[in-house]
Amino acid sequence: MMADRIFVYIDHHLGEAVVASWEALYAASTIAASMSSGVTALVVGDGVRSLAEEAIAHGASAAVVRESPSLKDFRPELYADVVSGVLKESRPEVLVLPTTGRTRELGAMVAVDLDTGVTPDAIALEVEESAVVATRPIYAGKLLTKEVSRTRRPQIVMVRSRAFPRPTPDTARKGPVDVAAVTPGASATEVLGYRASDGGVSLTDASVIVSGGRGVSNNGRLTPPPEITDEKQQEIWRAHQGFELIRQMASVLGAAVGASRAAVDAGYIPYSNQVGQTGKVVAPDLYIACGISGAIQHLAGMRTSKTIVAINKDPEAPIFKLARFGIVGDLYEIVPALTEAFRTQLGK
């Protein structure tokens, strides 16, 4: 089999591929023509053969599968051994990965093994003098930089979630699949277990996000139950009522729920919902900010959203400077009205 010059690593959690892997295949396909190459999907894990077919359906021309029972849980050291081994043998010019918590470690380690560069969070790729030039945000998205490894091969480029479209799968596509067992060495880490996040749509995958800020607790007309006497607890109780309104809107839209750091720090909602410089960086098609002022550190996490809607009672709130649409008003009135309007429009 003629080895392709572009390999794409298919990231998965316990055998289930992440959508960003298909986006990475799409990203690779945009540079494949100018590199006169097909795209080989690289799948590593335990019992992951079906991911090869899925990758081919999503646009890969061929797949390489490396399996072992000890690769059931992702452990970066073991996975890096396998990926570096395959790359040393097949010598592609480029390895494209999605950017996730797992691949950040994996890409980092493979780059050390092969003494090459690694570029995470790429949002655009172009080919220039047979090198891939990636564009990625720095300074929390305040700037973009182009980044390239001109002399070392392979280039390792990780693409940011949702920066590229997800290709439409075509199950009729076929391609060669090279499957082999591997025997990883001993590992100094042991995965003891997993605790699923509290359900709902994941922030980084969501195409719509509804976020709440400190303003979510600001409703004097709400009377907390008499057993809650502590002022702080009363505030949190109010915030929960506000976030309930936000959740209802999110549920009609199939959206994920986000939050500002002020809302997280005040104990309204867990940190895993935080958007911003010290939270998650998101880029949905639609971001609805409710009771969020628009501090620079919050904007850092959501400024590349395609359309931003702001609901805030202060017409001077900085969030309106970034928003495409704004409504000045009390979120306790606007959010339920919007939920109803969305419900009617979407026929739910």
Added chain:
Amino acid sequence: MNIVVCVKQTPDTAATVTVENGKVTWGDAPLVLNPWDEFAVEQSLRIKEAHGGKVTVISLGLEGAREALKQALAMGCDEAILLQDPSFAAADTLVASAALAAALRKLDPLDLALFGRTSVDSDTGVTAAQVARRLGWPSLTLVAAVVAVDPQGRTIEVERMLEEGRQQVRAQLPAVVSVVKEIGEPRYPSFMGIRKASKAEIPTWSAADMGLQAPSPAVTWPALIAPPRVNTHCEMISADSPGEAAAQLVQRLMEEKVL
């Protein structure tokens, strides 16, 4: 426990960062200890408080990085070292990780090397795993909680934040750990700490001091782009009632094919 914390000096996150003559500038905004690294310092101090030992803080950077090191000393770290060498100029993560790994080897025997999740200027988040790989230590990134440290059994148990939820992992020491915000608020420097830090001698280690032949950087940055100001115009929806405003907004979202 013999612990090292790797910290970087970065512009304040509130700074307005722009491009001037092809170079990044943040005006007269202050440089600070990378906010994520404050969490790493905090975690190191908690482990030291629980198990005893010593915390050394290291940074690869220019002279200004001494301020970040002093901040960490003021929080309670015991010693600081600045890594500086002409061969570290234009360092990418390949170079930085080689230098940090060389410093850790020189400081060995160690139990833990702590990192922040990412640096808020270069935004790469790969340095910790690269250092781990160079040393052959297990890499535990995105740690939200250190559940247990067993200095005798030489193990550490942590909870990591993955996109899919939390993962519990046990690893052998020495290990590399990078922490996220969930580990808890960093402490403020104490008055005593600030005094101690202001008087601290911070030695400089060159590549030669660490017996390191630094690799040449693998990546270059051919262009910096200030992102175009998008959506400077916000369309304000005003109506007589919330219901009407909502209906108008939904209609505009339909027209713009957002929905």
